[in-house]
Structures are given as structure tokens and as C-alpha cells.
Amino acid sequence: MRASEASECALACLVMVANHFGHDIDLNGMRQRFSLSLAGTTLRGLMDLAGRFGLATRALRADIDALPRLRTPAILHWNLDHFVVLSRMRRGRAVIHDPALGRRVLTVAEFSKHFTGVVLELAPTPDMMPVVAKAPTRLRDLWSRIDGFWPALAQVLALSVTLQAAVLAAPFYLQLSIDQAVATGDLDFLLVLALGFGGLVVLRVGIAALRSWTLQSIGFLMGFQIVGNLVHHLLRVKTEFFEKRHVGDILSRVDSVRPIQEALTQGVASTFIDGLMALAAAVILFLYSPPLATLVVVSVLLGLVFTYALYPSQRRHTEERIIAAAKAQTHLIESLRASTVVKLTGREAEREGLWRNRYAEVINASFAAGKLTIGMTAGQRLISGLQIVLVVYFAAKQIIAGNDFSVGMLFAFMSFRQTFTDRSLALVNQIVQFSYLHLHLDRLGDIVHAERDMPNVGAEVAEPVRGALATRRLSFRYGAGEPLILDGIDLEVPPGSFVAFTGPSGGGKSTLLKLLLGLYPPTSGDVLLDGTLGTPAIWPSWRKHIGVVAQDDQLLTGTLADNIAFFDPEIDMGRVHDAAKAAEVHRDIMRLPMQYLSPVGDMGSALSRGQRQRVLLARALYREPRILILDEGTANLDADTEAKIVELLSRLPITRIVVAHRPALLEAADTVYWVSDGTATLVRAGSRKPAIR
Known part of the structure; x- marks a missing residue:
């Protein structure tokens, strides 16, 4: 559970603990029920809030040795100005959930640098009633209506299907050229094949250009409306929203529109087409050779399992990078605005150093995500390479054995194999990107669900205004x-x-x-x-x-x-x-x-x-x-x-x-x-x- 305001870490911790005990709430829902001051909240205020959710509390002082005996999850006072949730502590390691940084596993030495010794234990009371207070952000919250969106999307899908049909036809050119034109020495048939498939290439290029133009038009319209709706709403939210947030963080949240826009335009069409192409290629592979097709499908499934195994870590590092980038941007904006004060106090080096520390967090998170991407790509390439070796080996054995499997069929099969592998991996990657939409929607939800200080339709004051x-x-x-x-x-x-x-x-x-x-x-x-x-x-x-x-x-x-x-x-x-x-x-x-x-x-x-x-x-x-x-x-x-x-x-x-x-x-x-x-x-x-x- 990530906090959006510097002052709401206590609220975020309470949400995590309350959900553990059976409530179903999120930060947006909590903000609509309770408000906190710019200075945050005290331990007493946190205990009062917990009581409203039927949670009994016990505040105590404890040293690190006593923490394994605590009832968990418990809320800890952290760095003298922060709260975190301790979910488990055993074998010299503590698992904490930090509203600012996410889930972390710390050694006792690292833990002791931040822990102040104050603990808040929580437990449900017998009369606790589960509370549902969720305000999830949905895609339809971001735009009202885009004229012509669905017809244009249908046009994109139709063009994509036509384009991919042309792509599927291309491998047959190899098979027919090798098995019939070359084998028989028929130059006229070879010319007919070249002209026919050459025309198909021209058609593919034209359809691809039209599809790209349509997608670009939809993307620009959607981006303009979504950002416009956000700014329209942002200029009308209550003043306290801006007093509790940094401008860099707000700008970072608005930037989350871009991946959503791309997912709804290119992503939807790509997912549909990739799935359709993978299915069509798989059917054709099985028509050529069921044993070889099974080998291809199993190897691709291994690659998908490998990708999904790395996905949770990839998502965590991506979220850390987005949050770290917002903090670095905020610090830079503040330094530029206060440039005169920075010069007069001679603190250029200190401000630069602080910015470098924050930007180093961006680089570290990006590097960690990059390492996972490299590992993911290497694993997929290894599986794909071994797949090619095995397919060629078993296909060659069939050709040598004379089992109605020709050289031309091998070329065509390898082409369809490549199509199936590429489209399957693209489909999985696109699904992973769709899963990131929850991250971006959650960030935009902080803006979307911010309460306005004025209704959509206001009332006019009586004229003339006297000024009393x-x-x-x-x-x-x-x-x-x-x-x-x-x-x-x-x-x-x-x-x-x-x-x-x-x-x-x-x-x-x-x-x-x-x-x-x-x-x-x-x-x-x-x-x-x-x-x-x-x-x-x-x-x-x-x-x-x-x-x-x-x-x-x-x-x-x-x-x-x-x-x-x-x-x-x-x-x-x-x-x-x-x-x-x-x-x-x-x-x-x-x-x-x-x-x-x-x-x-x-x-x-x-x-x-x-x-x-x-x-x-x-x-x-x-x-x-x-x-x-x-x-x-x-x-x-x-x-x-x-x-x-x-x-x-x-x-x-x-x-x-x-x-x-x-x-x-x-x-x-x-x-x-x-x-x-x-x-x-x-x-x-x-x-x-x-x-x-």
C-alpha cells in the first residue's frame, strides 16, 4: 500500500492492517472518510482511527529482541517521523511494508537504524464489523466519450486481420518455390509466384501504413481527452490537495496517462492480433507435423512460465523507479525555484548532492529492472535457440526417413514456428503491460478521486452583491x-x-x-x-x-x-x-x-x-x-x-x-x-x- 501524501503514512499503515483483519478498504476510500493535517498524525490519533474500525490497540515500547514475540501485523514508529507495518520477524530478518518504499526485507542491523522503539499492536474486537470503503479507479473514470472511437478501433482490427493474413501467406512462397518451382525447374511458375507474392508485399505495406495512421489518430484523441479531463478536474479540487503533495509527484501521476493511452490503442489491437496469429500459427504447425508442433508449443510454454516467474520483481522495481523519479523531479523543481536562496547560502553542492542521491535511486531501480529484463530475454533466447536445434534435428530425421516431410515444408514450418513463438511472447509481454495498468490507475486515482471544492453545476448569487x-x-x-x-x-x-x-x-x-x-x-x-x-x-x-x-x-x-x-x-x-x-x-x-x-x-x-x-x-x-x-x-x-x-x-x-x-x-x-x-x-x-x- 503506497501513500500519496507525505502526511498519510499512518493512514496507509492502518489500511494494510485493517485489510489483514477482514476489512476491504483502500486509501481513496479512507481519504473520503477521514482527513489528516499537513503535519500527519500522532500515535494517539492513529489509535483513535483504529478504534473506529473495531480494532483494539496497545501501544508499547519494545527493543528489537522482543519483536519476534509481537502480535503481527503491528505498526512501528520509524525514523522519528514515519510509520511502517511489521508483518514478520524471524531468523534475523524483518519484513516490513513501508508506505513510501513498499515491501522491504531488512537485517537486524538495518532495522535498528530506523526503529524508534515504539510499537502499536492491533487486534480485532469481538464486535468488529467488516467495513467496505473502496474507491477503485476504472478506465471509464478517465474519459467520458471519444467520438468515432469504436468504429475506428473496429477498422484497426479489420486491417490488422487482413495484414496478418498476408503475413501467414508468406511462408508458402518458400515452400512452393523450393518444392515445386525449383524441383521441376519451372521458371514460369516461379515468375507467377514472385509477382503474386510481390503484390502481396505491396498490399501489406499499404495496410500497415493505414493501420498505423488510424492508431495514431485514436491515440492522439484519447490522450488529449484523458489529459484534458485530468487537468479540468485538477484545477477544481480542494486547495488542501496541493498543500499535501509535491508538484513533481503530481506531474509524475499525470504522466501515467501515456502508458494507459498506449495500452488502450496499440495494446488492445496488438493483444487481439497476437492471440489470433499465435492460434492460427499453432493450427498450421499441427497440420504440418503434430510431434514437431508439440515440441514448439511446450518450449514456448516454458518461456512463458519463466517470464511470469520474474514478473512480481519486475513490477516492484518498476513502481520503485516511478516513485523515485517523482521524488527526484520534485527536488529539482524546488532547487530551481529557490535558485537565488541556494546561491546566497552557498548550498549549490549540497542541493546537487541531494538530487544526485535521489536520482541514484532512479538509476538503481532502473538497473534492477534492466537486469531482470536482460535475464528474461536471455532465458527466452536460450529456450528459443534450443527449440530451433531440436526442431531442425527431428525434422531432418523425418526428411531423411522419407516421411512425407520435404525441405520446402521445413522452411515453411520454421517460418510458422517463428511466427508462433514471436506472437506468443508478444502476447505475454502485452498482458504483462496490461497488468501494469493497475499501477498507473492507482497513481491516477489520487487525482481522479480528489474531492472538488465546487460542484459541476453551481448556483448564482443574488444580484446586486452588497459585500456583507x-x-x-x-x-x-x-x-x-x-x-x-x-x-x-x-x-x-x-x-x-x-x-x-x-x-x-x-x-x-x-x-x-x-x-x-x-x-x-x-x-x-x-x-x-x-x-x-x-x-x-x-x-x-x-x-x-x-x-x-x-x-x-x-x-x-x-x-x-x-x-x-x-x-x-x-x-x-x-x-x-x-x-x-x-x-x-x-x-x-x-x-x-x-x-x-x-x-x-x-x-x-x-x-x-x-x-x-x-x-x-x-x-x-x-x-x-x-x-x-x-x-x-x-x-x-x-x-x-x-x-x-x-x-x-x-x-x-x-x-x-x-x-x-x-x-x-x-x-x-x-x-x-x-x-x-x-x-x-x-x-x-x-x-x-x-x-x-
Whole structure:
């Protein structure tokens, strides 16, 4: 059981143990039932979750010598920040199942480097009822409909059958040429054979080209729709999905579309044709000589058994390579994004070393898989080579004995033998590739089953929007069993008011803003929008009337005008200029060589922090919002520029909500709340200290 989130290793371990005791659950189903915080979970939280599945728990400290006497499977605390499942420990070796690395067999010395001494034993209670909580990913979850797919696939299969019929006819050319044309010296018959089978070659080439063109068209259509559906869904999932995952891992999961696309286009047709060809070739072989055909079939079956014996290890190494590649890609992306920090701290060598370590894991997994492939290929070639030796030996004996088996028949038989062997092995390899689809589907399932923060069809807010916000006993925690970040918050934000939240760092101010924006669902309580209950159906249309500058806002690749208008297809340059002037960034833009058409570097790296912040403010103002929300929106501005921005905010006839620590914004606000320890206390306007504590 592999974990997709860095914080869900405990959940993955519980799934493995629960399934061992009779439940039928997977991670996708568990995520829909429970949520964990970004910090993961504690042993106490894990015990609470186990109790919900009818599992009794016992936490204890144990040294390595006591582990063979434990009730297994047991959950172990690992590396001080991780959980694994111990399934067996005997004869100095421990078998563990790591949510990050899979099944591993460790020596006692290796085990002791990671084990912290904390163990959680689990056992089913008498009243345990098996729970079914599975959300498997199916192929039909990836696309809705592709026009013309089935007719095109039928066309491919028809072309393939015709093509393979031509392939099966080719060996007869050898037999007829040798046994009849050459034996009788009939040059006219030889010419007829050459012209006939030459025309057959031209037909084969034409059919093969048409088949390839059709397959390519289907593949491109399917790939475009599947990736398009994934991106469509990905842009609408809840914010917490991205907060718990690395971008490299998400990109790696999207890349799993490619092998699925290939399997559904080329793989389906190839499997059908390979099976049909192998069957047809086998029938023809038995018509030529049943004893020789039996020898060929038995040798091919030995090769198939050998291939399947190596398959589990091949699959494990393939999965390790995919996961290691995602980690290496994530590390490289982070290093490139933080290139300035890396240079300033002189950590180029350290970051390079860490990347090399991660990439070495990719190479090691690829090398291990490659060794198995080499062994598999060598075994198949050995069996095939010995098969040829034996077939030729016994066939030659039949020819010498004069048992109605000619030299031409031997040539034809060897050709059909090659066809049967090649197609049988190709069929097995294709079946193995199909078995890998479960691996790729499981990886895509993390995206496919991610919960959206908006329904497919939303509700429109009542016009005109006044911009009033309120909360009723609003509470929030990041995960089950975690402490409340906000506890019973009651707020009133009248239309057109200027409200500021202040307080210590980590007190919940930004979390409160995300709740007011519908990015997080409340644990309990409600958010009211112009007196209407904030629900997933109404948030998309409500956000159209909100301008936001968040702490982690970023600029995107494009021009400054594109970013201010946020790539509005019908950009209004007049509004762009007005928004930039209001945000005190117009003069800076006009000094640039290309002014508003100046390209923005990666995430705005070509601009200073203060300039980026003002461009982001201009982007929020371009929307002409009814509510403007700033999270530390003036933190990077100098005093004069901040004063101008504060003056602008004071004049705006809309609702303004800011998170601030600096006095200028707090003094300008009509109402100030001190947010700390899960509460929001009303204080005097502009004061940084609460009036009542």
C-alpha cells in the first residue's frame, strides 16, 4: 500500500492492517472518510482511527529482541517521523511494508537504524464489523466519450486481420518455390509466384501504413481527452490537495496517462492480433507435423512460465523507479525555484548532492529492472535457440526417413514456428503491460478521486452583491483528532466596511481568510454571504465578486498586462492602466522598455517583491470586486507607497478585509479583530492590543 501524501503514512499503515483483519478498504476510500493535517498524525490519533474500525490497540515500547514475540501485523514508529507495518520477524530478518518504499526485507542491523522503539499492536474486537470503503479507479473514470472511437478501433482490427493474413501467406512462397518451382525447374511458375507474392508485399505495406495512421489518430484523441479531463478536474479540487503533495509527484501521476493511452490503442489491437496469429500459427504447425508442433508449443510454454516467474520483481522495481523519479523531479523543481536562496547560502553542492542521491535511486531501480529484463530475454533466447536445434534435428530425421516431410515444408514450418513463438511472447509481454495498468490507475486515482471544492453545476448569487460577510460559531481543525485552529468565531462584516485582523503569527488569521473564501470547509459553523449560507454550490459565483492578494500569490508567465487582467480574453487596457495606477505600480511599468507588454519571468522573478505585490494588488482591483481581501498586502512596501495604498483602501466604496501587523493599515480600519488562540476578539480601531483579554 503506497501513500500519496507525505502526511498519510499512518493512514496507509492502518489500511494494510485493517485489510489483514477482514476489512476491504483502500486509501481513496479512507481519504473520503477521514482527513489528516499537513503535519500527519500522532500515535494517539492513529489509535483513535483504529478504534473506529473495531480494532483494539496497545501501544508499547519494545527493543528489537522482543519483536519476534509481537502480535503481527503491528505498526512501528520509524525514523522519528514515519510509520511502517511489521508483518514478520524471524531468523534475523524483518519484513516490513513501508508506505513510501513498499515491501522491504531488512537485517537486524538495518532495522535498528530506523526503529524508534515504539510499537502499536492491533487486534480485532469481538464486535468488529467488516467495513467496505473502496474507491477503485476504472478506465471509464478517465474519459467520458471519444467520438468515432469504436468504429475506428473496429477498422484497426479489420486491417490488422487482413495484414496478418498476408503475413501467414508468406511462408508458402518458400515452400512452393523450393518444392515445386525449383524441383521441376519451372521458371514460369516461379515468375507467377514472385509477382503474386510481390503484390502481396505491396498490399501489406499499404495496410500497415493505414493501420498505423488510424492508431495514431485514436491515440492522439484519447490522450488529449484523458489529459484534458485530468487537468479540468485538477484545477477544481480542494486547495488542501496541493498543500499535501509535491508538484513533481503530481506531474509524475499525470504522466501515467501515456502508458494507459498506449495500452488502450496499440495494446488492445496488438493483444487481439497476437492471440489470433499465435492460434492460427499453432493450427498450421499441427497440420504440418503434430510431434514437431508439440515440441514448439511446450518450449514456448516454458518461456512463458519463466517470464511470469520474474514478473512480481519486475513490477516492484518498476513502481520503485516511478516513485523515485517523482521524488527526484520534485527536488529539482524546488532547487530551481529557490535558485537565488541556494546561491546566497552557498548550498549549490549540497542541493546537487541531494538530487544526485535521489536520482541514484532512479538509476538503481532502473538497473534492477534492466537486469531482470536482460535475464528474461536471455532465458527466452536460450529456450528459443534450443527449440530451433531440436526442431531442425527431428525434422531432418523425418526428411531423411522419407516421411512425407520435404525441405520446402521445413522452411515453411520454421517460418510458422517463428511466427508462433514471436506472437506468443508478444502476447505475454502485452498482458504483462496490461497488468501494469493497475499501477498507473492507482497513481491516477489520487487525482481522479480528489474531492472538488465546487460542484459541476453551481448556483448564482443574488444580484446586486452588497459585500456583507458573517460567521456563526465558525470552527476549524486541519485533521481528525487535531486541536481546533479556530473555535466558535462570530464575526460581522457589514457592506462597505474596512476590517482588519491582527495577532501573533500562527494564530489563525490566514486560515480564517481561507474559510471566508470557501477554500477550506468549516469543521463546524457557517459562513454567510450577504445573508446566504456559503455552500460549495455558491462559492464559485461568489468568488467572481472578490479580489484577493494572498501571501503565496504568484505571477504567471505572460506580459504584465496579461497578469493584471489575469489573462482576460477580452482585456480592457483602460481598466489595466487604472488598476495599475491605483496600486501605485503604473510609473514602474512605464519605465520598462516594453511597458505593459514586458514579459514576466518565472513567477515574477524579474520584479522586486514590492513591485510584485503591487502588480498583484492591481490584478485584484482589475476585477472591480465588491470585496477586497489582502493578506499582508503591504508587507513589502516602503512607508510612502504604503501610505498611498492605505489612502486608496480608505476611499474604496467596497468591503475591505486585511490581515496586517503594521500600524498604518490597522489605524485606517474601521474595525480590528485580535485573532489568537482560536478566538477573534474585537478591539479598538487601529489598536494592536486587545481591549479585553
